[in-house]
Amino acid sequence: MLSAEGPRVGCDGHMEAGPSRVWGLVTDIGLPARLSPELRRVPWLDGAKGPAIGARFAGYNHHRLVGDRRTVSHVVELEDQRVFGWVVVDPDGRYGDSAPDPAKPLVAWRFELEPEGADSILRQAVRIGPGRSGISLAIDRTPERGEAIVAFRLAELRTNIEATLLGIKALAEEAR
Template structure:
């Protein structure tokens, strides 16, 4: 798979909790920073305090090969207790692309299932440049391996986030 193909990854987990409880957790933009190996912290921008279409938030990330960087995300879809989607941009132009072009699009989707919820988290990479783009620039002949490695890292982060959401939701914290 090539970067320009918009590669994606998703994972899902069943959670024995009410949809409203799970929704509250996945729309808390600070929670993934507690659970993800890469995302370090987040904060709402422009006076926003909760997700709504067009609301923006800042994220700070860390990766052992890329270092630290800042992102700005914008909520692009919000269907209460069903779907929360945001686009991530590179506001500082660190990766040499258009700072308004999404370097990734993330989504949580909830589906009632039995006495609980099926929670799915997904990410689509690109079309904007990202840290993977820099690696591909240095070794274009390894593009498919670089993309596969990045998707593996993203999958690991998603799995950690979903496990954490399930544990918190089911514990009733």
């Protein structure tokens, strides 16, 4: 069920703003904390000042079923004004992996930006796994509900992505 390919969900939105304006919002890692129902706070780690391959940031999250948790993200894709991607690991071993490994993330997130005339198309997507996560714990407890658990989480993630894209759209377009 949670194979290396992993379940995924994504959405896209048309922004009546140029790619440079949208890109500035996409790469502001603190912005999703203002827009997402789960993410609360996001500081850069190790003295990083902005996105760069290998840069890390912490995510402080709250979920009504899982409670508070901390993650660490590693920037793994960065193509100026095109792609910003990161993988999320569990630094505290909360889900059973004692050594966080970016090659086996809880999830992988990605923004992809495409110019469309003077406007932009922004895509955001997430892939679950292959590392263990809260979904893994839920499936361990009730394996017969595995597909329903994954579907429920994907629906939550879609809602979070839609909220983030709508927030970015509003901010990008208000600056026109």
